[in-house]
Amino acid sequence: MFDYIVVGAGFAGSTVAERIANKLKKQVLIIDKRNHIGGNCFDYRNETGIIIHKYGPHLFHTDDKNVVEYLSNFTDWHIYKHKVLALVEGKKIHIPFNFESLEKLFPHHLSIKLQEKLLQYFKYGSRISVLDLKKHNDPDINFLGNFLYEKIYLNYTAKQWGKKPDEISEEVISRVKVIIGKNEGYFDDKYQMVPLNGYSQIFQNMLQNKYIKILLNTDFKEIIKIDIENTKIYFLNQEFKGKLIFTGMIDELFEYRFGKLPYRSLKFHFKTLDQEYFQEVATINYPNNYDFTRITEFKHIHPLQTPKTTIVFEYPEDYEIGKIPYYPVFTQESTNIYQKYLYLSQKFNNLILVGRLAEFKYYDMDDIVKRALEIFEEKIK
Structure with a gap:
C-alpha cells in the first residue's frame, strides 16, 4: 500500500x-x-x-x-531581522552583547577601555564565544567574559536547561556570542526572514x-x-x-x-493585550528575574495594523512523558x-x-x- x-x-x-x-x-x-x-x-x-x-x-x-x-x-x-534585548541590572541591553551593551552597563571610561581591548584581539564585526573571553589571558578580557557569563548567561542557562552550565555540553554554551562592534542583529546569516x-x-x-x-x-x-x-x-x-x-x-x-x-520541555503562557505594542523588540530575555526566560511579541515578527497585541511568556521545564x-x-x-x-x-x-x-x-x-x-x-x- x-x-x-x-x-x-x-x-x-x-x-x-x-x-x-x-x-x-x-x-x-x-x-x-x-x-x-x-x-x-x-x-x-x-x-x-x-x-x-x-x-x-x-x-x-x-x-x-x-x-x-x-x-x-x-x-x-x-524580510525580518530579529533583535533581542535582555534585562540586566535594571537596564535593557542588546543580545548578543555588543559595544552598545558595554556602554549601557559600564562607566564610560571602562567601556572605552574594554572596547579598545576587544578590538586589539578580535576583528571588528566578528562574533566571539563568551567561553573564549572567559579563557583569555588578558585580565580585562577575562574580567568581561566572567561578568557576562555570571550576569547574563549563568542564570539563563540554568533556567533554560535545568542544569548548571558546567553540566551542559560545551557545544551548547559556545553558541553564546559577543559581537565585536555595534551590530544589533541577533543573527548574522545572509538570509533572514519569515514566511x-x-x-x-x-x-x-x-x-x-x-x-x-x-x-x-x-x-x-x-x-x-x-x-x-x-x-x-x-x-x-x-x-x-x-x-x-x-x-x-x-x-x-x-x-x-x-x-x-x-530532553527539555517548554510551557507557554499567551496574553492578548489592549495596546498597540508591549515591548520595543520581538523578544526580551530575563536571565536573572522571574521564572520565565523570555517574552516574545509576535507583531514585531509579522507586522499587522491592529490596536491589540499578543505576547507569550516562555517557561522551560523538565520533560516527562506526555509533554x-x-x-x-x-x-x-x-x-x-x-x-x-x-x-x-x-x-x-x-x-x-x-x-x-x-x-x-x-x-x-x-x-x-x-x-x-x-x-x-x-x-x-
Whole structure:
C-alpha cells in the first residue's frame, strides 16, 4: 500500500515526504500524534489576525542558498531581522552583547577601555564565544567574559536547561556570542526572514500531493511495531517492506531499551493585550528575574495594523512523558546512551533517522531542511 512511512510532520518529515512524492512518485504515509502538520513550527492567526507561533518564536535564518530556494517553492517571504534585548541590572541591553551593551552597563571610561581591548584581539564585526573571553589571558578580557557569563548567561542557562552550565555540553554554551562592534542583529546569516503567511502554509503547500496521505491524532506505536530481536518493522501487524523514516524520539522508538534520554520541555503562557505594542523588540530575555526566560511579541515578527497585541511568556521545564520534547540535553551520559540506540538502529536496513530528536542533535530549521534533503539524496533516491 505505502512505499514509505514517515513519522512526524515537522520540517524533517515533511521535507523527506515531499521529495519522495514529487521526485519518486511513490506512496507516502505521514503519521503525527498532534492534530496538525508542521510540528513545532505550526502557527495560526488568532482572533485579532496576528500570526501566533504556537510553540514559541521561530525565526528563519541561513547562509544556505539551496535551502532558501527549496523552501521558496512553497512560500513567499517577509524580510525580518530579529533583535533581542535582555534585562540586566535594571537596564535593557542588546543580545548578543555588543559595544552598545558595554556602554549601557559600564562607566564610560571602562567601556572605552574594554572596547579598545576587544578590538586589539578580535576583528571588528566578528562574533566571539563568551567561553573564549572567559579563557583569555588578558585580565580585562577575562574580567568581561566572567561578568557576562555570571550576569547574563549563568542564570539563563540554568533556567533554560535545568542544569548548571558546567553540566551542559560545551557545544551548547559556545553558541553564546559577543559581537565585536555595534551590530544589533541577533543573527548574522545572509538570509533572514519569515514566511509571508506563516509556517503552516509552507507545510500545507509541501504536502498537498496525491502521493501523500496524512494520519493525524495518531501515536505511531498504535500502528507500527518494532521487532528488535529480529530487526523487523511491522505496520498494521504485517511486516513492512518499505522504508520507515523516523523523526521522533529514538529512545521511544526502541521502547527505552537503554534508558530514557534527557530532553527539555517548554510551557507557554499567551496574553492578548489592549495596546498597540508591549515591548520595543520581538523578544526580551530575563536571565536573572522571574521564572520565565523570555517574552516574545509576535507583531514585531509579522507586522499587522491592529490596536491589540499578543505576547507569550516562555517557561522551560523538565520533560516527562506526555509533554513535548523541545531540546535534547547533551551530557556525556546522554551521548553514551544515544550511541547505543544509534548502533541498534543501524541493524535495521529499512529504518532512516532524521531530525533533532531522532538524531539527538541540535538543528535549526535551515539545518534540518538541509539534512532532510541530504537524507533523500543519499539514502532514499
